[in-house]
Amino acid sequence: MKVAIVGASGYAGGELVRLLLHHSAAKVTCVTSRKLAGTPLDQVHPQLKGFTDLKFENPETDAIEADVAFLAVPHTAAMQYAGKLLSRGIKVVDLSADYRLAKDVFEKVYGVPHTDYFKAPYGIPELHRKDCINAKFVSNPGCFPTGATLAAAPLAHYAHTIIYDSKTGVSGAGDNPSATTHYPNVGDNVGPYKLTTHRHVAEMRQEMAFLKSRATVYFTPHLVPVNRGILTTAHILLNEPMEQKEVEKLYHDFYRNEYFVRYQKPILAAVRGSNFCDIMVESEGSRIVAVSAIDNLVKGASGQAIQNMNLMCGFAENDGLTGAGMLP
Ligand SMILES: NC(=O)c1ccc[n+]([C@@H]2O[C@H](COP(=O)([O-])OP(=O)(O)OC[C@H]3O[C@@H](n4cnc5c(N)ncnc54)[C@H](OP(=O)(O)O)[C@@H]3O)[C@@H](O)[C@H]2O)c1
Structure with a gap:
């Protein structure tokens, strides 16, 4: 092909x-x-x-x-x-x-x-698979919305507010240098940007609406001195408290058949170069903290795009995408 x-x-x-x-x-x-x-x-x-x-x-x-x-x-x-x-x-x-x-x-x-x-079709296959299968065109999602949405999706129905706080590597800005990506400004530093106005929040809200969630969604990104990766902490505020066991079961059931979503402590370097999204959750009663890690260039861009191509063309969904991450 x-x-x-x-x-x-x-x-x-x-x-x-x-x-x-x-x-x-x-x-x-x-x-x-x-x-x-x-x-x-x-x-x-x-x-x-x-x-x-x-x-x-x-x-x-x-x-x-x-x-x-x-x-x-x-x-x-x-x-x-x-x-x-x-x-x-x-x-x-x-x-x-x-x-x-x-x-x-x-x-x-x-x-x-x-x-x-x-x-x-909006190509997060874990949520929109049936629309991507045999499609002639798929719109590949943004990197932040991919990691954020996968972190919160299982709790979409139970939440009234979701606050995404993301840390991203510098390759998210593409290969065109700017003052923001200039090494002395990024290296040995962490900085927030577009505190309330990042464009990707529109996709995050659209996805919650697709999941029939009534949650209000907020998002703040931060630039960290790594080349690849997005770690998102989702603060998910629930209508009713939920015990740790119950939340974990919800996540396990939701992603039971998903090759690319793994339930384990998210470590940025452990997904680097791979198409995996690592997620863990912890309950504090009516606040659930869900954290996800992806490689912005793989599950956040090119890997997910190939995952979509595989669905569009009838290949195994993980064809070409079975490589492990690169820790350290
Ligand atoms: N970087 C990420 O982590 C990431 C994650 C998710 C999604 N994305 C999206 O993926 C796309 C590419 O991102 P990137 O980071 O790879 O950007 P990039 O490093 O800036 O590369 C852009 C590419 O597009 C070409 N290009 C620019 N304007 C063009 C035009 N008008 N017609 C044809 N080619 C054009 C450039 O080459 P020439 O100018 O020489 O043609 C270059 O090959 C963007 O839409 C970005 O938002 C990126």
């Missing part, structure tokens, strides 16, 4: 190529970058030297020959490619925010008009 990656010079694109090396049937045949057309992929992603001789191409939608295309491009760019690729019979997984929200919510949150809107 031929795979194209639009935006392959970025972090998520590079990670797609790395992970797909281990897929039983998918072969990356086209990688794009506008700035680096003609340049060998391994010049930008030296970790892939010896595994591929692909060169970057310009992202010309008419020239892309593939069965599946991943859009690993910024929001507003994906909407320029998605419809055209679909009309040529190419299945698409979009890693950007362009198709995650309802049109009016997207336009309000991102402050731009949507020029090619259509409704798409």
Whole structure:
């Protein structure tokens, strides 16, 4: 199966190529970058030297020959490619925010008009699997909403308030350097940002509504000096107190058949490079603390995108994604 990656010079694109090396049937045949057309992929992603001789191409939608295309491009760019690729019979997984929200919510949150809107399955497979199976297009969720939603989903019905507090690694911002990601500002430091206004809260609220929760949802992110990973502490305030045994049973039952969700103490480095989401919960009566850890570039982006491709194309859901994390 031929795979194209639009935006392959970025972090998520590079990670797609790395992970797909281990897929039983998918072969990356086209990688794009506008700035680096003609340049060998391994010049930008030296970790892939010896595994591929692909060169970057310009992202010309008419020239892309593939069965599946991943859009690993910024929001507003994906909407320029998605419809055209679909009309040529190419299945698409979009890693950007362009198709995650309802049109009016997207336009309000991102402050731009949507020029090619259509409704798409929201690809957290653990919650939306039946919509992703055989789909032609899946919108891959944001990294924060993935870890946060998986942490709180089992308690969605019981909560009146959910407060997500997340710590993220710097690769979440992509490979474009900025003052925020400049080493002296990040290294040996921890800093909050967008305390009440991060765009991803819209996805978190949408997911709680999908789960028929009436909980009010809040979110504050922090940047920590690691390259990869998101650790989310969800403070889940319940209508009625719940004992530790009962909460644990709820989580075990909810994720009983989920390969990628493990019930154990979340350690950022233990999920690094893998598609796993580690979760644990502790009860303080009517406050439950649920903590999750994911790799923002894998379960938070490229790994989950491949999980979705597998569902769309009829492969085993974990094909290409069985690698363990990298502790320490
Ligand atoms: N980083 C994460 O942890 C993470 C997690 C979840 C989701 N995402 C989402 O995944 C997408 C990619 O993220 P990233 O971190 O990999 O970003 P990145 O490192 O900045 O890479 C962006 C890629 O898109 C290409 N690109 C930019 N504008 C384009 C356009 N108009 N048309 C075609 N290609 C374009 C870039 O190459 P050229 O400019 O040379 O074409 C580059 O290859 C974003 O939407 C991001 O929000 C990222």
